[in-house]
Amino acid sequence: MTKRITYKSSGVDIDKANFFLKSVAKNIGSTLNASVLKRKGSFGALFELPRKGYKNPVLVSSTDGVGTKLLLAKLANKHDTVGIDLVAMNVNDILCVGAKPLFFLDYIACGRLDPKVLKSVMKGIVNGCRISKCSLIGGETAEMPGLYKDDEYDLAGFVVGIVDKQKIIDGAQIKPGDCVIGLPSSGLHSNGFSLARKVYTSAEQKRLAPELLKPTRIYVKEVLPLVERFKIKGIAHLTGGAFYEKLTKILPKGACFQIYKDSWPVGKVFQNIAKKGRIQAAEMYRTFNMGIGLAIVVAPNDLSSVTSFLKKKRVTHYRIGEVVRDSKRKVEFI
16 A cells, blocks of 8 residues: 655644744743734734834834854854844844834744754744844744755844834935944854855864854844934944945945044954955955944034943944045045
């Protein structure tokens, strides 16, 4: 008699997936607030739009992943921080327009559902949402044998935030003379890992994993109080493209960022990659954040007030540059 084929024998275990979701439900529930509406049997997550404090609310969204940093997590068998990276990559982006994160959704795709690994991933996602004061209201875990190897998984995230229309930060008012403040990164964050992995052998990557896997810093606690109290002209999240593309993204035509290269400490992790890989400075500053995770642009008249506020809140920061007039270049290092 021919053996009957089932979904489970094909590589997808629905019961295991349901058990996994139940096991992390309590942890996920800790991120929910009063705006999350619970409706039994709903095929979509419900979130009531807050109205208090907003005259003309605008929703801001972003979606992103973690990239090849996941390969290092797999190599080191350490999966409890990549979820923080996932939240950070999305939340930091919407902060750049002055938006407050409201809710987050995750998508996990894998070859074979490994509850131990995915619980560690979910732990990081929940921690990231807690840091961001953002509700984790939904997601999807997809088991796809054949598309992924048994021990492979990928992550994607989606965040929605809110900002008043008249308070949107878009860089349009940036002009020569404005000052650039840099908030330090925690390390590589989640960009440049394809290059870092090419520089280091597998054995070196495993040895350096504690440093390389440091989670991306989430800037909600530092940035939202700033945008509430001061006139912030522009904010840039230095991810892929870093100083040459992400920083210059907020510049109006005819303006250029003049960056003081020695105004902040460049971490050893960047120095070591550059030295071992014999990588030129321009390539490093295009690929990596080089120790600055977020750049904030303010008028010179506001610089003292903003930096005094950051000092009072014990937020490490550096004055890393200024805006100059230049129609040919977008960034210049001095």
